[in-house]
Amino acid sequence: MSNVETEPTELHRGTPADGERSAGVPHIDVLAPRDVPLGGPRAMKVRRTLPQRGRTLIGAWCFADHYGPDDVAVTDGMDVAPHPHTGLQTVSWLFGGEIEHRDSLGSHALVRPGELNLMTGGYGISHSEASTAQTTVLHGVQLWVALPEQHRYAERDFQHYVPGPVRIAGAEIRVFLGSFAGDVSPVPTFTPLLGAEIVLEPRAAVTFAVDPGFEHGLLVDHGPVRMADTLLRPAELGYTDTGSDALTLTNESDDRARTVLLGGTPFDEQIVMWWNFIGRSHEEIVRAREDWQNASDRFGAVEGYDGDRLPAPALPNAVIAPRGNPPRP
Template sequence: MSEPVVSEADVLSARDVPLGGPRSMTVRRTLPQRARTLIGAWCFADHYGPDDVAETGGMDVAPHPHTGLQTVSWLFSGEIEHRDSLGSHALVRPGELNLMTGGHGISHTEVSTPRTTVLHGVQLWVALPDEHRHAARDFQHHAPSPVHLDGARARVFLGTLAGETSPVRTFTPLLGAELVLDPHATVTFAVDADFEHGLLVDQGRVRMAGTLLDRAELG
């Protein structure tokens, strides 16, 4: 998610937000905020963990509705059980995408499973364009194969990157991928110059477009 031809990237710092109430787990939210409400159609970015579930209690989000958007669930560790009013019952596992379309209205729950010991992942939201804001509710699951590159590994869960295209349907052209870089590696990706892009750092530090990003920062 970064501007394709720039010398510097804007840096968005995260703020801590209790997910589902003050007794629930805390997430680090980088989008939206006053400085930036959208990156393309991406309108929401929560990053959480790694959390020791024995101490935090894990994720236990009660039934709640969504309209006019899609939710993108992606884990690095742990497991979450998803149920929704469409009748979907699925698990969110590391390296596997769950994408739910709220459209004209859907309700869902998210609960970490008893076998989860460490919970770590992101949840992203995509704003639906006006002409599809009331689309039919939907649920899609996809497990992308890793793409091995010189100095990096990618899993492309939405859109196209590094010659890999996700089959998951979206209402706006999007790019979503997990990138794992080798220490001190330098990697260049060809991206669509018409897109806005952003990079959320999960761990370590990354230099992007001349800007150094720390963990939990979005550039």
């Protein structure tokens, strides 16, 4: 998915259930979403929770878009023309509908609910994404992972994986990256990561063992859900720092609640993130944009998409500064 964000918003602090926070309960920051159109007067909107001024990354997760349920008869669904990426991986995960993926590696795949599509951009790749004619309602998340310095020019790649459900009392989990709830995804990552869909039964409270070396983010699709003792409403993302070895999630509704749990070791590198590029300097971004505009071999070509490539926006009239998370306490 292409990044069209222009107006980032602020992070705010979560509110515990009853007055003062209980001893030993992790502190939760709540990242509120902002609406971003994908383009055009009838465009579908996505709700973006990463990046924000107060938080650029959770582990190496650097971008989170949440969309739907979207009636494609009203919005025309998703149609993102071929566009480039550098220095990152894209992670597509659907709750409903179907998306056709094409990339400059020659990959042609369908993104379906409960199936992971992961694309590694490395030095440069391009791809397109469009909802299929069979789709009536589109619903899911699009996530990006920043590649670390050592691997940011990793070989371009595309992987597809279908995790099986893990059922425990009160919850059903699908682990698409990393290790969680006794299940392990075979998909390799360049930094320690966790990505899992968690569906909670009505009024269920479930405590999960988590890696204390990870920071975690919980994106609520359908809720509300209490993360530790902080209430998260639909489309909000709760963040907790490293140090906890357990995390309790509580479904506050009489319906099933659905969330996506993201985690990873703190990503301490500063990144320069603009449009669909991640680099380490302003000059790298300028060069990547020029390469895309000049149709260089760096990004290859997407075959089979019926339409033109997406042009890069104009660069800001300023040096793009590196971004990182707030200093750790």
